[in-house]
Amino acid sequence: MTTRPLVALQDVSKSFGPVEVLHGVNLALHAGSVHALIGENGAGKSTTMKILAGYQPPTQGDVLFEGHPAQFGSLQDGEAAGIVMIHQEFNLAEQLTVEQNIFLGRELKRGPLLDKAEMRRRTKEYLIRVACDVSPDALVSGLSNSEKQMVEIAKALSRDARVLIMDEPTAVLTNRETDVLFKQVAALRAAGTAILFTSHKLDEVAAISDHITIMRDGDVVHSGATSEMSEDAMATAMVGRDVSDLYPAKPGVAADAPVVLQVENLSVPGFASDVSFTLRQGEILGIGGLIGSGRTEVMEGLAGLRPATAAKVTLFDKPARFKRPGDAQQAGLCYLTEDRKLRGLLLERGMRENLTLANLHKFGGFMIDRRAEETALTDAITEFDIRAGTRDVQVGNMSGGNQQKLLLAKVMLSEPRVLIVDEPTRGIDIGTKQQIYAFLRRLADAGHAIIVITSEMPELIGLADRIMVMRLGAVSGMLAPDDINEDAIVRLSMGLRTDKTPEMA
Secondary structure, three states, X not given: OOOOOOEEEEEEEEEEOOEEEEEXXXXXXXXXXXXXXXXXXXXXXXXXXXXXXXXXXXXXXXXXXXXXXXXXXXXXXXXXXXEEEEOOOOOXXXXXXXXXXXXXXXXXXXXXXXXXXXXXXXXXXXXXXXXXXXXXXXXXXXXXHHHXXXXXXXXXXXXXXXXXXXXXXXXXXXXXXXXXXXXHHHHHHHOOOEEEEXXXXXXXXXXXXXXXXXXXXXXXXXXXXXXXXXXXXXHHHHHXXXXXXXXXXXXXXXXXXXXXXXXXXXXXXXXXXXXXXEEEOOOEEEEEOOOOOOHHHHXXXXXXXXOOEOOEEEEOOEXXXXXXXXXXXXXXXXXXXXXXXXXXXXXXXXXXXXXXXXXXHHHOOOOOOHHHHHHHHHHHHHXXXXXXXXXXXXXXXXXXXXXXXXXXXXXXXXXXXXXXXXXXXXXXXXXXXXXXXXXXXXXXXXXXXXXXXXXXXHHHHHHOOEEEEEEOOEEEEEEOHHHOOHHHHHHHHXXXXXXXXXXXX
16 A cells, blocks of 8 residues: 555535535545545435535535645546546446446547447446446436446446546445455455445444544544454444344244235246235334345235235235225335335425425315424434434435435324335444334334345345245245244245245234
8 A cells, every 4th residue: 555645635625505414534545546435324425425426515624636725516526536436326327228328428439529448348348347238328217226336336336437436336236246346346455446335234344444534424434454453343433332232132023913914826927926925913024035025015015006916915814905005105004115216205495395395284284284294303303313404405315215204204103003114224333224124123012014125135134023035926935933944034035945845814
């Protein structure tokens, strides 16, 4: 590692109006090194990265490039210096093709004409490097979230970055895709690229980074070699409290607890067929399986979000068939989407509008009672510990963890008795995870029935009372409490038998 950093922040502070969000931050990125930046949602990581990349200027302090003060007036200035950022929120033009996105604003020309042949050749090369099996002609709007992320990474590779800033790049990736990404990171490190990597997955931070900086409330609270810090120590430094007891205790579901939801042979055309299960009062049922196994689509079909058929659905001992989400909500079943930014929240509006939108009938309907809405928001902020600079902040400017807590508050305003939560902690720090896990367990203890869909193995094992594993659109097996372990889940996900015949009810 060279003694002089390639790019650095020196005593950088940043204010938005009267609110200072960064307080004298120092950070140094060296060529040929991976530097991890971690902290809770709202700790200041995103603002720090945006200042490094030229998206925002510091209010005080300096950005140093190769040891000299640099003033990046825009992201184009940062990219011209070789600083490229992969965003957590996709920075892709949805109605353009993969090839067009990769070369957008940097189109290759042969004389006065576009060199389409060379752009296609290079696009295929970049996609091969990240093992992304999509066509250069595919519209981005038709890609899955994980495919979009790999296109973002391919786009970054095309820019020959000297400094690569990666904001939660693995949040929507499968384990295989994450392995591919890490191989690319290793190759870039070996080639002398300086890399800043952020992730809430501390095992990834420990595995991939050389140096670590930890932020809390706009301050750097630790900076040093990653090898000198355990994952538990990282988590404690991030949140300022012990989070080793991440998952609440499971009291167990009584054998005679009433069945509140019974589903027989639920099918969603093109995604799943003949899915059957039961859900008891006070139970958290986890749904696992590989991405593409039909987990989300089945629950969307059940909740009226996509077409579905079933031999029988019984909710609270009454036949149920939900053609629209409103039907399910009225019957006491609510679905919390995995995509809070595109499908869960209106990012250009405030917290109040987002909180009450699905339940305007409770606030006057045609003539909205603004005072009642403000009271509901005050209650939600307190109950869900939603942290924002001001009450009228645009939701898109809130951290991911606080967006998720607002979305949970929005769903709970419908007073569901059965709650389906899809990827409840994706892209969320460990402290907020602990809060959400505790809230879900309190709901179950109070008699609610909960279904949790998650790609995170520890979350599945730590939270669920039973686990239903899906594979290729069908139920591969059901694991009782005593049978829950990583090996059993993996075997069922891969279509292999466990030592015991899976319980199917």
